[in-house]
Amino acid sequence: MALIKPMEPLLSKTIKENPAFLHQIKWDGVRGITYIDHGTYKVFTKKGHERTGFYPELDAITTLFNGKSGVIDGELIVLDEGSKPSFNRILNRERVRTTHKIAYYSQKYPVKYIVFDIMFLDGQDLRPYPTEKRMDLLHQTLSKSSSITLTDSFDDGHQLYALMKDKNYEGIVSKKRNSPYIGGKKHNDWFKTKIFKKMLTVIGGIKYDGDRIKSLLLGIYDEDALIYIGNASIGLTEADMQLIKEYTHALKAEKCPFYPIMKDKDTLWVQPLLTCWVSFLEWTDGASLRHPKIIGFSSEKSMTATGKEYTYNG
Incomplete structure (x- = not known):
């Protein structure tokens, strides 16, 4: 399968108030697209660099995945002492280029994988499906663990934004409930509202x-x-x-x-x-x-x- 170009949210200065949108936490990390195939997996960054083996925290994903094959989308994050995602810390992991350092960095900067979408399942292309339908399928297909989890969706974007600001998080992502998965930014369906x-x-x-x-x-x-x-x-x-x-x-x-x-x-x-x-x-x-x-x-x-x-x- 050719690598899938990830869908990217557009920057918005205002929060989408339309009930046609659902809202999710904007995780401060590195994008990770994972390809699962009959008990094996490969993970790639947004730019298509393969990082399989550099994030052993993802090894359990093949047992958590209820299917033969699939492609899922998420964010690799590292928490700081206050349990807040730290972009600087995930960069410390992403800069690692030799496998003999993995054990040390996995202990110092343990990664969590926050999954928020599914694009393929057992050979079926789910990208034309509405976002809300894909989220339902994702929750039916992927179980959670201490290092792999699923993002939640919220109806009230303003309330979520206020909570993220109070917690000093990165911001929120607002997605049209009926939007397909479109690679890149040539769409008008996903938006990110950032906190300075x-x-x-x-x-x-x-x-x-x-x-x-x-x-x-x-x-x-x-x-x-x-x-x-x-x-x-x-x-x-x-x-x-x-x-x-x-x-x-x-x-x-x-x-x-x-x-x-x-x-x-x-x-x-x-x-x-x-x-x-x-x-x-x-x-x-x-x-x-x-x-x-x-x-x-x-x-x-x-x-x-x-x-x-x-x-x-x-």
Whole structure:
């Protein structure tokens, strides 16, 4: 079977109030499409990269699945100490590329698989079926375990959004009850309503356009490694730029502080000592912040910038 292009929700600034929609939690993780075939399975990311064997927490899926073959869609997540999905932690798992590290990372960052759709069952293509019908079939076909579970659906989107905001989750997804499963974003059926977040970040570089500061290169710490998470310029004031220029000489670094080492022309690398708060909408597939905005500089120590997310009300 050819790989299925996953259906992606469209960004919406408002919550769908129409009763034709059901609402689900927007899980902060990595998309996982699982192909089950007569007691074996393979799992692929949204971009089609096979990750079978790198998530042994999914091994029980063949016994939980009540069918000979099928294709299911879900999100791979890792919870933090507060039982909240942490995108930074699932990225730590997704970055693992050698199998001899799997046992260590499975214990440190155990994965849960939250399943929310089924596209094939015993050779039958379910994609033309309405979302609500596919959800019913999914609940009839897949049992739950400690690491594999099914997402719930809710009728009141505003109530769910308020709950997700209170819990500091990513947001909600609203789906038309009668919508088919359409790969990609060429549809008008699934929508995501995001909750803005803020995060403490470390400044590791300054990108220039001539003599003018163009943007700041930001990172967060994963143990002792400073991981690059994107550039930000929106929110920088003239006073901020002047302050950065005053510190530049004292903080200048000989090499890139990020891991892995980056090469970027017109960039001045600095010692990772300055921290700043950044608001953002979500993470991109490339593990960088989407729509980052600098809120202000911080007196927090750089090693405290570990990727913890906070709700931001602006």
